[in-house]
Amino acid sequence: MSKKRVYTFGNGKAEGKADMRNLLGGKGANLAEMNLIGVPVPPGFTITTEVCTEYNQLGRDQVVALLKPEVEAAIANVEQLTGTKFGDAKNPLLVSVRSGARASMPGMMDTILNLGLNDEAVEGIAAKSGNAWFAWDSYRRFVQMYGDVVLGLKPETKEDIDPFEEIMEERKHAKGIELDTEFTVDDLKDLVKRFKAAVKKQTGKDFPTCAWEQLWGAVMAVFDSWTNPRANYYRRLNNIPDEWGTAVNVQAMVFGNMGETSATGVAFTRDAATGEDVFNGEYLINAQGEDVVAGTRTPQNINVVGSRIWAEFQGVSEEERKSRYPSLEETMPELYKELDAVQQKLEEHYKDMQDMEFTIQSGKLWILQTRSGKRTAAAMVKIAMDLLREGKIDEKTALLRLEPNKLDELLHPVFDSIAVRSAKVLAKGLPASPGAATGQIVFFADEAAKFPQSILVRIETSPEDLEGMNIARGILTARGGMTSHAAVVARGMGKCCVSGAGGVKVDYRARTMTIEGKVYKEGEWISLNGSTGEVYEGEVLTRKPDMSGDFGLIMDLAAKFTKMDVRTNADSPKDAQIAKEFGAKGIGLCRTEHMFFEGHRIKAIREMILASTVDGRKRALNKLLPYQREDFEGIFEAMAGYGVTIRLLDPPLHEFVPHQLATQRELAEEMGVSVDVIKAKVDSLEEFNPMLGHRGCRLGNTFPEITEMQTRAIIEAALNLKAKGIDARPEIMVPLIGTVKEFDMQAGIIRGTANKVFEERGDKIDYLLGTMIEIPRAALTADLVAAEADFFSFGTNDLTQMTFGYSRDDIGTFLPIYLDKGILKHDPFQVLDQEGVGQLVQMGTQKGRSVKPDLKVGICGEHGGEPSSVKFCHRVGMNYVSCSPYRVPIARLAAAQAAIE
Structure with a gap:
């Protein structure tokens, strides 16, 4: 019997389940499980992690041949469930292609949305939906993502220009607009035409129009992204074995960009920063998923409480908040209730804080993903202890839920309360990841090590910035919300982060940031309060954190076992x-x-080393004896x-003697000998390999x-x-x-x-x-x-x-x-x-x-x-x-x- 490489899910049925994450990856296993417990999930299929290993061993052609029969059958299943046809011009099935390793690696690998579009299918989608703007916006996004991820047009360094972004910025500038949503249908058609021309210019080939060619290109690109530099770095950082590989998840597209009754968002069943049992998240009307996490538009909060807290941080009045930044709870109350019920069901089922991605398409809610959410150390400890107190998990499970290395975050400094009161607040953003950080400004991730303490300042971060984010003491972004890339990754690292500080204007070319007209250059000191969202001028004094409460209870539990x-x-x-x-x-x-290195002690040890007789050494050691005894007491x-x-x-012994001439002279005077005697003794102690020497x-x-x-x-x-x-x-x-x-x-x-x-x-x-x-x-x-x-x-x-x-x-x-x-x-x-x-x-x-x-x-x-x-x-x-x-x-x-x- 041949090995099964593809597992289908949809319409409440699934061939996989939650405990198959090693084979299906975390995302694929949870998509299957959500089907089995009655959560609305778009139908699709998962290609196993084992195929990623086969791909790395056998190459593209052999793997496509191995997969073809099962993938064709799985696509037919999705067609039957959705009433659409893959590659059809009038009623096309569009799919997303996403990675999914067994350990969560947010943003480290690649995703392609809206796959299956071409010049004919876009017209079919426009006619079927009655919404030409949505159809052409989806096509524009697909050509850009496919060009970046599969065809290799994504810039490799900060000096390179993304051809697609350059084309879009030119169009916005010409029309005097700022947001993607302000493009007209004609604008979008022109962008698609110019995007495809850019592909032809850089690759020498036309953009692929065959849906099957697009699909195989996307699947192989996801496998390739397992070994991209940022994924490799993330695995090293989090001790994830290279041999695990990634699964590939192919799902029928659902669209959050179909107009004012559509939306997309990210939600957490508890607060990922503090651990409080508060449902929270962010959404955007008329958008697709990457818009929320990329930080290109500032998202809105899903519930009224979160929306009001956000408005307070931003200095926005309640009247302006309701009119310009309403919550999902206010704009779509019935769908918010449905989402709230789903989040409760998922946390009850998984018995852990969940991080969910959702899309609302023309008034219908779909859940695209759930996983155990990344969280700060403080949240990790609180959530484990709260779930234990609630009787949802036992003591052993509570301990196993914790990542030992993350406790390090709780042992690091916070701002001194007196010092922070007198600090000048420059700007305020969102408290994306708690803690305190003070450092010198750098604007590029690959320059984060330029100063001993640095703060990485970006308009928004991307997965390419991972290594610099890890090196920096803290992260400040001008755009993005609590679920932006910067926020999620910083929380996972335990790194202080302030995101969405709209008052910060960053100029990468000049290497400056401007706040209320005042310019701050690279190398100047600022401080971040990731617990309040405040940005301070200069260095602010820090102090040790408090170690009581749930932290103490965790340590008591550890002692028990x-x-x-x-x-x-x-x-x-x-x-x-x-x-x-x-x-x-x-x-x-x-x-x-x-x-031995303090004050009179170093003199006594040097006297012992320089003594030429046993008695001389003993006299010197007798001077050290009381110091040693006192230390030991x-x-x-x-x-x-x-x-x-x-x-x-x-x-x-050479580590204790002076190697500088000035210090040698000083010692010679103290001991009443010539400097030549000291130099001769020092030279005699030199060894070719002292660590294997005397x-x-x-x-x-x-x-x-x-x-x-x-x-x-x-x-x-x-x-x-x-x-x-x-x-x-x-x-x-x-x-x-x-x-x-x-x-x-x-x-x-x-x-x-x-x-x-x-x-x-x-x-x-x-x-x-x-x-x-x-x-x-x-x-x-x-x-x-x-x-x-x-x-x-x-x-x-x-x-x-x-x-x-x-x-x-x-x-x-x-x-x-x-x-x-x-x-x-x-x-x-x-x-x-x-x-x-x-x-x-x-x-x-x-x-x-x-x-x-x-x-x-x-x-x-x-x-x-x-x-x-x-x-x-x-x-x-x-x-x-x-x-x-x-x-x-x-x-x-x-x-x-x-x-x-």
């Missing part, structure tokens, strides 16, 4: 305290070298009752007095706290071992020093002694090491570096190319390489526990706060992961999800 602790990487009491407030259960990495107190893993000195346990084994001083500081600090009744739990970690003998030698020094301190003080304290597994050989011989060690901590930063043979400091020269060419799927220093490095981690854990079943195992590299890496650590059976303080909530949620999954 997680089986793996989350610790923090902290080198100061302040960092330890922040992490503890976020729920960290101990410190997985305290880097002692970070304590503060950290132990901040993390009382929890384990604190302290890594002994790790970096090469560092880590190699330092402690060649200069045991360093290990002695650090051990004494740790043990004395713990004993001092014990005397105060504070529970200090030190865990001493030896870095960079490659052989068990390296560890044994350090262990002897540490235990000997600890026993000496116990004897001196007449008191004892429990402590653990373990090692950092960061050299492949240590992982391979972990069973030998475990016989002597109390715990392992995998240092995956260095382990990744040594396993791949990549220098972290130099990877920038080739990593972007590797990611772009698909040689690597992710940056291995951000996302743990589970195949290679992960194999060493798993092997090291298993070998260690084969000797010592209760061996404590953790991870303390940057991967400790990356969700997929955290889940890997859970599967391996680690006791904990450790990450930077602000990643602790992310790791806690990921650990809970791992336990549930």
